[in-house]
Structure formats: C-alpha cells, structure tokens
Amino acid sequence: MPTSSLFQAHVDQAVADAGPLSAQIVNRTTEQLRSSGLSLAVARDRQEFFSLMEALQRQHDMLVQALTQAMAERILEAARESTPTLVPRHQTLSLDALTLVDEHQAEEDIEVSRTITLIEATAEWELSEVQAYTAALRGEATIRKEANPVRPEVYARALSQAARAIALSQPSRMLLLRTASKLLADSLKTQYAALCRKLSQQGIQPLAFRAVTTPTAPAVRVDITRPGALHGLLDKVRLAPAGSPALPGSGQPAAAAPAAMERAQVEELLSRLFGQILADPRLLTPVKDVLGQLQPSVLRVALRDPALLQQHDHPTWQLLNRVASHCAGYSNPSDERLTDFLRFLQDLIARVTSAPHADAQLYRDALQEVNDYLDARSREALERSRQAMEALQRAEHKERLRSVLRQQVRQMQGRPLSEPLRDFLFGPWVDAMTESLMRHGENSRETAELLRTVDDLLWSVQPMPAPADRERLRAMLPDLLARVHGGLDLIAWPKPQREVLFTELMARHAESLRPPPGAATPAERAEHELTAEELVQRMREESSLLPFDTDEPADRGTLPTVPVGLMTDSDTQAGREAREAWMSRLVPGTWFHLFVQGVWTNAQLMWASDNGQLFMFSSQHAGQSHSLTRRAVERLLGEGLITLLEDRSLVQRAVDSMMQDLDDPA
Incomplete structure (x- = not known):
C-alpha cells in the first residue's frame, strides 16, 4: 500500500475513533463530577458544579455529538497541514476577520494550554512513538510534531470547541474543561498506544529518533548599553602582541603601529x-x-x-x-x-x-x-481596518463606562436599582454615552453631560425623607428627563421602548416624591392623597411639555463638574509595578509570540487604544487579526502565554x- 494511502488510513482510523473516545470522555467526566460532588459542593465551585451537572444530564448526547464532530474536523484539518500555515498574500485587516479575545477567551486559551501540557506529560512516550510512525507514513526525513494529525493540541482545541456548543455559563465551562482534561489525557495515552500497535502489526517501521540539541541563547557577558562596552571588546580581537613595533608585513614605521x-x-x-x-x-x-x-x-x-x-x-x-x-x-x-x-x-x-x-x-x-x-x-x-478600529474603540468605551456604572451602583444608598433601570443603564444608556464619546470626544460638554446624568438618575430613584430633597427632585426632573431623551436620540432608541422606560421612571420617582408617613408638609399631604396612578399621570403631563428638541444646554451649576473616575483592580504594589513595566512594552510595531485560539503564533502589535485597554494584533495564524483586551493580555502574561519575540536586540x-x-x- 502506498505511503499516502497508509497515512490516509491512519487518519481515517483516528476519525473513526473520535465517536467512542468522545462518549468515553463525557461519561467519565460526568462520573468524576458526581463522585467529587460532596467536596465541590462546599467549595467556591458549588454553584458551577450544580449548573454543570444539570447541563450534562440534559445535554449529554449533544455534548458527545459536538465533541465527536470537533475531533473529526480538527484531525482532518491537521492532516491537511503538511506545512505550517502561510499568511495570505494580500492580507487585510477587516471587521469580519477580526476576533476579540477578552478575559473569558483568554481563560479558555489558558485551559487549552494546560490541557496540551497535561496530555504531553501523561502520554509522553506513546506520543513520541505516534510522531515517529506518522513521519514514516508521510515519508518525511525528520520527526515533526506539527505533522502529527492526532497531536495533543488537536484534541485540546476540540474539547474547548465542544464545550462552547452546549448552554453553559463561563465558570461552568471552565469547570468542565478542567475536569475533562485529565480524563482526556489518560484516554489518549491508551489510544496512542493502540494506534502504535496497529501500525506495527501492519509492518510500518517508525522513523528513527535523532538526538536534537536545542540551541540555547548565550549568557549576556557584555552589556552593550554600557557606554564604551563595544570599544572595550577591541582587546578581545587583538591581532598582534602588545608592544610590537609594527604589524607583520605592514611596512609601517613604529610610530604608525x-x-x-x-x-x-x-x-x-x-x-x-x-x-x-x-x-x-x-x-x-x-x-x-x-x-x-x-x-x-x-x-x-x-x-x-x-x-x-x-x-x-x-x-x-x-x-x-x-x-x-x-x-x-x-x-x-x-x-x-x-x-x-x-x-x-x-x-x-x-x-x-x-x-x-x-x-x-x-x-x-x-x-x-x-x-x-x-x-x-x-x-x-x-x-x-477603520471599521474594525471603530468597533474596538466602541468596545473599549463601553467597558470603561460599565466599570464606572458598576461603581456608582455599588455606592447607592437605600432601595436597590430595579431590574428595568439596571438593564437600561447598562444597555442603551451605555450605547448613548459611547456614541457621544465617538462623536464628540471624552472631554466634550455633551459627553460630560451624559456621564453626570447617571449620577442624577441614580439619586432620583432613592428614598427622599427630607423635604428639601423632594423639592430638589421636583425641580430637576424636567431637565433630567430631557437629558435622558437627548441621549437616547443619539442612538435613535425606538419610541415603544422609551415609553416603557419612562413609565418605569415615573413610577420610581412617584415613590421617591412620596413623603414618609407623618413627615409631610401640608402641600405634600395634599399631594399624598393622590393615588400612585394619579401621581404618575401628573408627572407624565408635566414631562410632555418638555422641549426635547432644544439645543439649549442644561443648567450645570448644581451638577458635578468632574465625571466619576475609572476604578482600577486591587493588587499588590509589586505586582502592579511588574505588570506595568511589561505592559509598557506593548508598542505598535513590536512582535510577540502568543497563544491565541489554541495555537502559538507570531503576531505584530498594530494598534493600541489611547487608554491602553485594547490592542490589535496582526497574526500569522490563518491570516487573522486579533484584538486583546488588557485583562486578556494580563491573564496570558501571568500564564507565560505571551512573550516578546525579541528579548534582546540583534547587536x-x-x-x-x-x-x-x-x-x-x-
């Protein structure tokens, strides 16, 4: 049988084994989780454990099918990659080709990396034999792990892909990957051994191993950044003994020596x-x-x-x-x-x-x-890639604004924010503020006005025990609602959704304006006699008179003059300094070696956002471009999955x- 046919039969066998292997992994994972349920139930994974167990019971067959399909696709894809993937000749950066690697994607890449390492350690000898047989099947003169269609990364990426095919929360998905990876490694050790036995029985002779020494970088003995360091090397390359009257054969006088x-x-x-x-x-x-x-x-x-x-x-x-x-x-x-x-x-x-x-x-x-x-x-x-860059800038703005909102909501006193208002603030209102940032800039009056509106809106739905606060709320409501309308006009938010929102706002404001029992003024007691529906109707009538299409700026005299600052993650001082020192090297044009979407690739940093929260890389992985959030970069950095390609200069x-x-x- 020709070598190519033998190799294809080897690939076909691996694809055929994908189904039984997938069922084995899913079944063993379920058993492992069930047997460790008591310990997990009292750990921080408790909620994820129960969610994952429920999902596995409901979606068992779906996960087996997804894993089988992912394994088969990855094996066939790897079999076609006889040489490393080359970058397309006319590579362009476009929104369609751009992938966003956020903290969740980085977590998955980390788990894929750990799974690969675990398989390599568990099945080290069997994997080496498979690679030697594969080289022989392909008629190659050297053993290359990239030529092996059943290498660990193929299965690790398939497991990650299958985990995304069923309905799971991010923490539950990570728990599934962590649990299944060890079982996958054990199963592959057995499967690799079986493949080798079968090839041996067919008379295939594995390619002989050759001792390969990995070149190591010589130690830095001369720091060329030290002034005069290169000049100091002249004595190292002296051509004649010290004190010689002249160079041999130079014919020059001693003074010229x-x-x-x-x-x-x-x-x-x-x-x-x-x-x-x-x-x-x-x-x-x-x-x-x-x-x-x-x-x-x-x-x-x-x-x-x-x-x-x-x-x-x-x-x-x-x-x-x-x-x-x-x-x-x-x-x-x-x-x-x-x-x-x-x-x-x-x-x-x-x-x-x-x-x-x-x-x-x-x-x-x-x-x-x-x-x-x-x-x-x-x-x-x-x-x-202008469209992609604008999309990245919007994504960065939204993340920053949501960070501000989370802090502001946490600082609220009194009654909690209702779900409709929370959804509004973290959804449409973030979109409106982002649009203002893109159109007018971060330091513009329009943007500052929308940012301050959040403070006023959150304050307006709190209990108002003091008459002065209730009076202030009455005075500010027309302007506040006008600003909300103005922000929603930026994103052309539909009228039906607005009506639902303002009905909710009026109900919350009616509660805030209602004085506590026994603490009302005569005027407030008269108003207190109105039903909630009557009070909402009065506010609706008052708000309908607002000139929403006016360009006249709001009175900013009583509003905060400085937007709420962004919050930073808590960390040790040493940790922050080390991270910041490395992150400062993220300069456009610099090349990095990083693990993204389950593979190692060289990628050049093309663009960094002004606030250093998003980075766009041009990657040689399938000609794609990737955007990494700062948190994703930091997570990869902590796991050793992103490094500078050039740690030392050429000289x-x-x-x-x-x-x-x-x-x-x-």
Missing part, C-alpha cells in the same frame, strides 16, 4: 560582529543578505566616528536593530509584506553604501526613512555569540 593596530582591531571586531549577524538563526536568509551589504559602510563609519564603538544607540546600530526587529516575526520569506519591505530596504542600502561620506548623519537619515516607511505601511493597514545577540566563541573556542 598603534593607529594601524587599532584599525585592524576595529576591522576584526566588525567582521566578527557581522559574521554573527549573518549566522543569527532568528533572521531569514533574505534579511541577512540585505544587512550583510552594510558591512563595508559600517566599517567606514567606525574609522571616522569613534562614537560608533562608544554608544549602543548610535544611529548605525539603531538601523540594524530596527530592521531586524521588524523582520523578526516573519516565518515565510515569500510573505508579500516582507518582500515589499526588503525591496524598499535594498534601494535604501544601495544609496547608503554608495554615499561618498559614511557618518552618523547618513545612518540617522536612513533610520528615519525606515521608520517613515513602516509608519506609512502601518497607517495603510489601519486605514483598511546584543551578535556580541553575546561572539563572546561565547572567543571565550570558548571549539
């Missing part, structure tokens, strides 16, 4: 540095080819400008680091974005190397051209490798 010696040392140092740059495994070959052309020009700068070896931020080093940093995230040399940049860079370097005078200003100008080019490309990408890496070669010659 020191200068010649230093020149030779500079040449040797730069030759070694560029040798390490051209051997850097993080750089693609086309990038190395272009950067290597700068070596003669950099040497000319070094011989004219002593500052090159004294300053780590010399424009020459900045240019090399900037180019390497931008190209770090590309894994496909044919990526059109990379090839476009290299064409631009080739033309720029040709002009630099042919310039009659090589100095710091030449490289400063070249660096500016690179930055201008990258900024222009970034603006073009963001302009193509620092070159120096580190050079020092290792000099100190530990082979």
